[in-house]
Amino acid sequence: MSRIDSIKQKQIKLNTRYKELVEQAYNFRQTDSALSDLSEFRAIKLLNKLNRLKYLSREMKSQIAS
Template identity: 70%
Template sequence: MNRYNTIKQNQQRLRKRYKQLIEQAYNFRQTDSEISDISDFQAIKILNKLNRLKYLQRGEPNLPLQ
């Protein structure tokens, strides 16, 4: 497996987890603000990882960024 495919798989996995955490934070916003804040924080950490992967992916010529 080449570097591009590895990055792509990691991005997909992290995007899925990011969406789950954001949805969880939204659902807990009114009932339990502590869980909501924790989910938001974890989602921010995952978003930072996604941005780093996007930075690594930019060096691949003629490949679409997502």
């Protein structure tokens, strides 16, 4: 069960960072478009990691249930 808990903690941490980057990208949109694009790119990369962790978590839960 600790593996699922560690995945969940990682998801929470990445989700918090994702929200920060999206907000940062929004705030930079009017003043510095290059920084806005960079923050948005980093947020998209984090979202990809979050989706992979979500899939992994779902797989782990289904293995435990079986």
